Amino acid sequence: MGTEITALPEIQTRAAADLGIEIEFDCLDFLNAQRRAAVDPASYDVYDQCFHNLDIVWFWHAIQPIDVTRIGVWDEVSSLTKAGRITPHGSIGEGDAPVTRLYVQPDRSLGSRPSQWISMLPTVHNVDSFVYRRDLIGDEIPTSWAALLNPKWRGRVALVDEPAIGVFDALLAVQASRALSFKAIGQLSTAEIDALLALLSRKRDAGHFYGWWKTAAEAADWMAEGHTWIQSAWSPVTTHLRRRGIPVEEAVPREGYRAWHGGLCLSAMLSDRMRDVAYEYLNWWLGGYAGAIVARQGYYMSVLDPVRAHLRPAEWRYWYEGAPATESLPAPDGTTIVAQGAVRSGGSYWQRAGSIAVWNTTMDEHNYLARRWARLTGRREAD
Known part of the structure; x- marks a missing residue:
């Protein structure tokens, strides 16, 4: 399972x-x-x-x-x-x-x-960040988690709907934008959770977020259809989009990865x-x-x-060493997702894994956080 x-x-x-x-x-x-x-x-x-x-x-x-x-x-x-x-x-x-x-x-x-x-x-x-549609957001290349809160992309932003994951994308964005500060983003107090969720609720009510996706396929559909221009993402999201020919880029945030x-x-x-x-x-x-x-x-x-x-040597060099692809490279199902000459964002495995800001985490106050998160996203609270 x-x-x-x-x-x-x-x-x-x-x-x-x-x-x-x-x-x-x-x-x-x-x-x-x-x-x-x-x-x-x-x-x-x-x-x-x-x-x-x-x-x-x-x-x-x-x-x-x-x-x-x-x-x-x-x-x-x-x-x-x-x-x-x-x-x-x-x-x-x-x-x-x-x-x-x-x-x-x-x-x-x-x-x-x-x-x-x-x-x-x-x-x-893996280490995750966020992805963006280069053809839709213009010439500005996002280099900070703060981009997820940038008002210029109001209504075109999405986060993943999982309180032990999506909340950290939000935390990194809030902290990078200096809207709030936290003693330790891996272990929030109830007061810090309240402050964070209040801020996110205000952004939601102002129409900043398009939504909260539950599966990689849903995230890919939203971006492929132009509903979102910048959002939380996992590697399968990028795979789905590249398989469909959508010009998507993975951000390399200066604050580090989740x-x-x-x-x-x-x-x-x-x-x-x-x-x-x-x-x-x-x-x-x-x-x-x-x-x-x-x-x-x-x-x-x-x-x-x-x-x-x-x-294949070309696959190892691209995926692990961060070198340009010397040939087209396949997805797990054999379809081509990496064009010859492409370079993986963030560099090699050792560079990417050496720049971790936070790990997905179940905090001591996870149950409280999960209840607050469910109210934010509109998901029915689990028993």
């Missing part, structure tokens, strides 16, 4: 063939995946989501610790995951950096002190042979093929060398 981030048919088909097992992908949106993962661990074997979604499912004892001695390439997992930064001088970023909840501690809490047991096998990750890190968890209900099969699936994910597939929509993997072996 997971989300559209990695529930790709190319991965499902290849994993089933390589492992000789039947695999069913149950693809849900972020909130429903997290909710079911926590309350119904019997409904899935492997839970595929993100580190910032861990607290709830771990609290409910819905997932079990993973033994790293059963992960063949554990020693090769990136320092971005294990240490919190990709280089000694890279920023660790505020909020839920994966390392802060990676290792299972003796008291069964999650923390950064290494142990034999981990909460989630780190896999896919980062996220996905992974695989084992249901607490797994045991015996089914648990062995699940470990085979986890190891398969780090074998390179899955990493190559997700690289073609702009994502990185926690173990690099196997991915490189499954990409």
Whole structure:
């Protein structure tokens, strides 16, 4: 069970063939995946989501610790995951950096002190910003998160409707525009949440936001149809748009990126042979093929060398090294999305991952934030 981030048919088909097992992908949106993962661990074997979604499912004892001695390439997992930064001088970023909840501690809490047991096998990750239609916004190239609040694009702005993600795009924009300041954007107080949501509500009521999108396809449709000119985006949004020939650009904000890190968890209900099969699936994910597939929509993997072996040299140089594409490059489904000569915004993996402002985060006051966010976006509050 997971989300559209990695529930790709190319991965499902290849994993089933390589492992000789039947695999069913149950693809849900972020909130429903997290909710079911926590309350119904019997409904899935492997839970595929993100580190910032861990607290709830771990609290409910819905997932079990993973033994790293059963992960063949554990020693090769990136320092971005294990240490919190990709280089000694890279920023660790505020909020839920994966390392802060990676290792299972003796008291069964999650923390950064290494142990034999981990909460989630780190896999896919990326750094996100926002995208814009260069043909619609004019000659000005947005270089700051503050662009999302620029009144010149009133009515043409959208954010993602997920309180542990979209709120940070809003936070970075508000902070960059100096409309408000926060003690720590990864851990807001209720008073800071009230101030932020009051500001966003005023912008909403003034018609600044076109809306809040729930899926990458919806975000791409809004931008392709010209409803939005600048908005929150994930790599699949860019993939959708480029596949349709829409001139979209990814911003490189000077304040840094909003980062996220996905992974695989084992249901607490797994045991015996089914648990062995699940470990085979986890190891398969780090074998390179899955990493190559997700690289073609702009994502990185926690173990690099196997991915490189499954990409053409031109793909590796473009997606990881930040070099110009020496040939046209495909999306996961084989359609061309990168033209020869194109350069990925933000540079190499190490440059991009070294400029993280904040990670997707579930704050201590997340429930309060989620209720306030639901009122902002008009979404019915979950029980």
